[in-house]
Amino acid sequence: MTKKLILFDIDGTLLDHEKKLPVSAKEAVKSLKEAGHEVAIATGRAPYFFQDLREELAIDSFVCFNGQYVEVDNEVIYKNPLDRTFLVELMDYASLQKHPLVFMGAELMKTTIDYHTGIEDALASLKAGATHPELNANYFNEADIYQTLVFCEEHEEAHYRTNMRNLNFIRWHDYSLDVLPLGGSKAQGIEKLMAKKGFTKDQVYAFGDNLNDIEMLQYVGHGVAMGNAPEVVKKVAKYVTRDVDNDGIVHGLKMVGLL
Structure with a gap:
């Protein structure tokens, strides 16, 4: 064969x-x-x-x-890391909507909020031993970010697709979207x-x-x-x-x- x-x-x-x-x-x-x-x-x-x-x-x-x-x-x-310019736009928009983000690098992940139940629930669903990430809203300037998680409900995601056309959004959890480079x-x-x-x-x-x-x-x-x-x-x-x-x-x- x-x-x-x-x-x-x-x-x-x-x-x-x-x-x-x-x-x-x-x-x-x-x-x-x-x-x-x-x-x-x-x-x-x-x-x-x-x-x-x-x-x-x-x-x-x-x-x-x-x-x-x-x-x-x-x-x-x-x-293929996310463009930092687009991450700034994403963070600014998510902040206005009061939606936390998790920035994911190759070795670590950090979040834009001290604690959020949606983050804890979503990561716990993986059953991979993941705990709530530490707060570091500037992490995207310290490491390459290959994927970001935005925490919002399904009825709220259309606003991201409409206003953030340089990024790709894929829902993976009731509370969370994967954010990827366009394409x-x-x-x-x-x-x-x-x-x-x-x-x-x-x-x-x-x-x-x-x-x-x-x-x-x-x-x-x-x-x-x-x-x-x-x-x-x-x-x-x-x-x-x-x-x-x-x-x-x-x-x-x-x-x-x-x-």
Whole structure:
């Protein structure tokens, strides 16, 4: 079999609804690697939110911050930080709306507020040991920021899309939006990973379940949506597998002939 590249999203894809790694998914990743395939992660998470998972699965290549930061074999090959000018505009606008921000760098994250329940609830939902970030509203001037979180409810997000057209907004939680460079997506980072490893689109498979996976599933040759994905995500995928809680990874890999 020709060597393939298989990319997995984390939340709702590799990890089940309780943020646990199913035994069947772990065994499937091991089988893929033993067969000589490349396995990588493609996530919206920061690298410090899935280090344990990488170690458990022995995965050394990943696309994170929804494509804005890429490591291949433990080497950083791509960085696409947010423009500081746009971050100033975002901070000014969010301040007027009384919406806190979290600035996310490659190693740390900081917030624009001492404490906010929405921040605590959203980060706690990842079950990655994340605590409320420290206050440092100037952090974007001290480090490259690859993703920012703005904390607002769904009915409030249209104002950001209308007034901040130089940024890309993707909802990931009831209380929070990911903020990326305009045009930023997992597909952008995957393109860099593919070029580094020498894969063509037809050799690449990607599994995902949420709105931030749409561009990824469209870009690769073989996009697989999880059964728990919204319909809008399933519609852009080439394949739809079972729910993550019903051995969705294993079933999907069998569907595409990789297991």
